[in-house]
Amino acid sequence: MAEKHGPLDQFLIKPLIPIKIGGLDLSFTNASLMMVTTVALIGLLMTVGMGRRGLVPGRLQSVAELSYEFVANTIRETVGGEGRKYFPLIFSLFMFILFGNMIGMIPSAFTFTSHIVVTFVMAGIVFVAVTILGFIKHGAHFFSFFLPSGVPIVLWPLIILIEIISYLSRPVSLAVRLFANMLAGHALLKVLAGFVPALGIAGIAPLAVVFGLIGLEFLVAFVQAYVFTILTCVYLNDAIHLH
Amino acid sequence: MDLASAKLIAAGLATMGVIGAGIGVGNVWAAYITALARNPASKQDIGAFIWIGFAVTEAIALFALIIAFIALA
Numbered sequence: 001m002a003e004k005h006g007p008l009d010q011f012l013i014k015p016l017i018p019i020k021i022g023g024l025d026l027s028f029t030n031a032s033l034m035m036v037t038t039v040a041l042i043g044l045l046m047t048v049g050m051g052r053r054g055l056v057p058g059r060l061q062s063v064a065e066l067s068y069e070f071v072a073n074t075i076r077e078t079v080g081g082e083g084r085k086y087f088p089l090i091f092s093l094f095m096f097i098l099f100g101n102m103i104g105m106i107p108s109a110f111t112f113t114s115h116i117v118v119t120f121v122m123a124g125i126v127f128v129a130v131t132i133l134g135f136i137k138h139g140a141h142f143f144s145f146f147l148p149s150g151v152p153i154v155l156w157p158l159i160i161l162i163e164i165i166s167y168l169s170r171p172v173s174l175a176v177r178l179f180a181n182m183l184a185g186h187a188l189l190k191v192l193a194g195f196v197p198a199l200g201i202a203g204i205a206p207l208a209v210v211f212g213l214i215g216l217e218f219l220v221a222f223v224q225a226y227v228f229t230i231l232t233c234v235y236l237n238d239a240i241h242l243h
Numbered sequence: 244m245d246l247a248s249a250k251l252i253a254a255g256l257a258t259m260g261v262i263g264a265g266i267g268v269g270n271v272w273a274a275y276i277t278a279l280a281r282n283p284a285s286k287q288d289i290g291a292f293i294w295i296g297f298a299v300t301e302a303i304a305l306f307a308l309i310i311a312f313i314a315l316a
Contacts, residue, residue, distance in 0.1 A: 053252070173299075176297065176302065176305065177299075180306070180309050181301070184305060184308050187312075223294050230295055232297070
């Protein structure tokens with residue numbers, strides 16, 4: 001009962017092991033702990049799940065194979081055959097965000113994807129990687145991406161400006177979508193959960209709403225991970241196959 | 244008007260931006276249901292687009308909500 005200040009207090013980053021090197025604060029925080037847990041769980045799922053290598057998969061192996069096939073199919077449908085070599089990045093992104101969101105649903109665990117700095121770095125990596133890939137593949141011809149075919153020459157400056165702005169807004173929207181969904185979801189849960197003890201016996205009503213909302217939050221956690229991944233694949237397709 | 248009330252009014256005004264997103268998300272599902280009703284065999288092809296359309300439209304609502312949170316702080 002230490003913090004009674006508001007629904008946004010759950011997003012505070014608390015250093016668990018303070019580490020100061022030079023002037024930098026490199027402490028191991030609760031966010032770091034969640035990230036390490038996420039990576040450990042994904043690693044365990046993949047290695048232990050596939051350890052048995054049964055031809056008829058058991059339960060854990062099925063989960064590992066399903067997640068692999070899910071991402072592989074997504075890449076094949078959006079990017080095509082050339083997307084195969086980018087599978088490790090897309091798979092890592094998907095599993096990291098998915099497991100991060102899901103672990104955040106554990107009561108009193110920390111959702112590291114609810115911080116703009118985390119999601120912006122991930123979206124920034126995707127944006128920079130995709131843009132550099134586009135330049136490597138197409139050279140200066142990559143700029144033809146900003147001019148869709150069939151545009152009358154009078155409109156060229158306007159269209160090019162609009163296309164460039166919408167291209168630059170991609171990492172921003174990618175980052176803010178994930179961060180805002182996680183932030184709003186958990187803040188809303190906290191606010192509604194605060195009503196339960198306040199109403200006494202009538203608190204059963206907000207409790208039912210919280211119950212339904214937690215189910216919705218699980219869905220949102222999965223959908224946001226999936227949408228981040230599939231938009232990454234779409235941007236990758238744009239860079240490789242310029243429209 | 245003092246700062247605290249101005250913050251609350253600003254947050255309330257910013258939240259009105261989710262109206263458009265509500266209409267938009269409704270459109271996504273309405274289009275899906277109509278498409279599915281006309282051609283039930285297309286479920287496999289457009290199944291993925293529902294979630295993408297929903298999430299991208301919802302993102303706009305959350306942009307408005309972020310401005311509300313910033314106004315509240």
